[in-house]
Amino acid sequence: xxxxxxxxxxxxxxxxxxxxxxxxxxxxxxxxxxxxxxxxxxxxxxxxxxxxxxxxxxxxxxxxxxxxxxxxxxxxxxxxxxxxxxxxxxxxxxxxxxxxxxxxxxxxxxxxxxxxxxxxxxxxxxxxxxxxxxxxxxxxxxxxxxxxxxxxx
Amino acid sequence: xxxxxxxxxxxxxxxxxxxxxxxxxxxxxxxxxxxxxxxxxxxxxxxxxxxxxxxxxxxxxxxxxxxxxxxxxxxxxxxxxxxxxxxxxxxxxxxxxxxxxxxxxxxxxxxxxxxxxxxxxxxxxxxxxxxxxxxxxxxxxxxxxxxxxxxxx
DNA sequence: GCGCGTTCAATTGAATGCAATTCAATCGTA
DNA sequence: TACGATTGAATTGCATTCAATTGAACGCGC
Numbered sequence: 103x104x105x106x107x108x109x110x111x112x113x114x115x116x117x118x119x120x121x122x123x124x125x126x127x128x129x130x131x132x133x134x135x136x137x138x139x140x141x142x143x144x145x146x147x148x149x150x151x152x153x154x155x156x157x158x159x160x161x162x163x164x165x166x167x168x169x170x171x172x173x174x175x176x177x178x179x180x181x182x183x184x185x186x187x188x189x190x191x192x193x194x195x196x197x198x199x200x201x202x203x204x205x206x207x208x209x210x211x212x213x214x215x216x217x218x219x220x221x222x223x224x225x226x227x228x229x230x231x232x233x234x235x236x237x238x239x240x241x242x243x244x245x246x247x248x249x250x251x252x253x254x255x
Numbered sequence: 256x257x258x259x260x261x262x263x264x265x266x267x268x269x270x271x272x273x274x275x276x277x278x279x280x281x282x283x284x285x286x287x288x289x290x291x292x293x294x295x296x297x298x299x300x301x302x303x304x305x306x307x308x309x310x311x312x313x314x315x316x317x318x319x320x321x322x323x324x325x326x327x328x329x330x331x332x333x334x335x336x337x338x339x340x341x342x343x344x345x346x347x348x349x350x351x352x353x354x355x356x357x358x359x360x361x362x363x364x365x366x367x368x369x370x371x372x373x374x375x376x377x378x379x380x381x382x383x384x385x386x387x388x389x390x391x392x393x394x395x396x397x398x399x400x401x402x403x404x405x406x407x408x
Numbered sequence: 409g410c411g412c413g414t415t416c417a418a419t420t421g422a423a424t425g426c427a428a429t430t431c432a433a434t435c436g437t438a
Numbered sequence: 439t440a441c442g443a444t445t446g447a448a449t450t451g452c453a454t455t456c457a458a459t460t461g462a463a464c465g466c467g468c
Binding site for chain 2: 105106107108110111112113114115116117118119120121122123124125126127129138142145146148149161162163206209210212213214216217218219220221222227230231233234235237238240241242244245
């Protein structure tokens with residue numbers, strides 16, 4: 103097949119699948135007043151509260167340019183608070199408010215609901231997820247290697 | 256595993272993989288003066304020239320709100336032209352300029368280059384791509400079914 | 409103790425995505 | 439053939455995403 107054919111491209115299928123999945127989340131997140139990136143931040147905070155912005159960025163592969171406006175909106179909704187770290191004043195720690203913690207219960211049903219919409223069983227989902235995690239790591243490492251080789255000959 | 260755990264979510268792995276792949280394209284597209292969505296439009300036009308905006312939207316799962324500004328930029332770069340359809344004046348057809356057609360040659364190497372960065376062989380790429388296409392269709396159909404059921408009880 | 413490179417957030421600007429609306433043009437039908 | 443419904447693009451507004459820059463704060467080596 104022509105390698106420049108749209109249908110031959112892995113990247114486009116990823117791009118389309120990602121947007122389709124995000125669109126499927128929207129109606130479930132709307133009652134919670136969350137967008138998808140806001141939901142991702144809440145997922146991390148429900149795991150570990152009071153984390154630095156940097157930690158959120160590492161976890162979600164997002165930088166402060168993306169996270170700062172997202173966190174501002176969560177703060178405006180009184181779901182999180184921001185506070186400078188006592189030890190290192192460069193660090194801003196994000197903490198859940200009681201309302202933010204309480205929202206977790208109302209989100210419990212979302213993963214199963216989405217899993218159903220995929221039409222895949224749990225083992226197929228887990229296998230696909232692992233392939234994608236491995237792919238992401240490989241591509242990111244290849245890009246990082248390109249940078250080091252390209253700029254310092 | 257806790258279903259609300261970030262690492263358990265298929266959607267996040269898709270979201271991260273899609274962004275990682277798009278980021279890997281950027282340095283290859285930069286010499287061509289294209290962004291990733293602009294490249295996707297060019298891929299469709301290199302397949303079939305002179306198509307309506309609607310056709311691009313169907314192919315890429317994007318609406319006019321996204322495509323109009325992308326097409327304006329391609330037009331500003333003299334890679335495409337816009338023209339009203341003779342038969343149906345609602346339709347705007349997008350056509351390649353000679354420069355737009357010529358750019359195809361300089362893009363030939365990109366698919367292989369990206370394929371290498373994935374660390375997967377061609378059959379693994381094809382299989383993963385097919386899984387994602389199927390997943391996208393399933394999720395989109397489930398969302399469409401939700402809409403019809405939800406709004407007309 | 410002092411500089412100096414590094415790190416962490418925030419800011420700015422460009423480019424998407426997408427919902428909702430608008431407007432012109434077309435279509436289906438009574 | 440009028441006319442209401444539908445369609446195709448464009449526009450507007452909101453929310454990301456990312457590159458690049460800024461500015462404060464930290465830490466290492468002299």
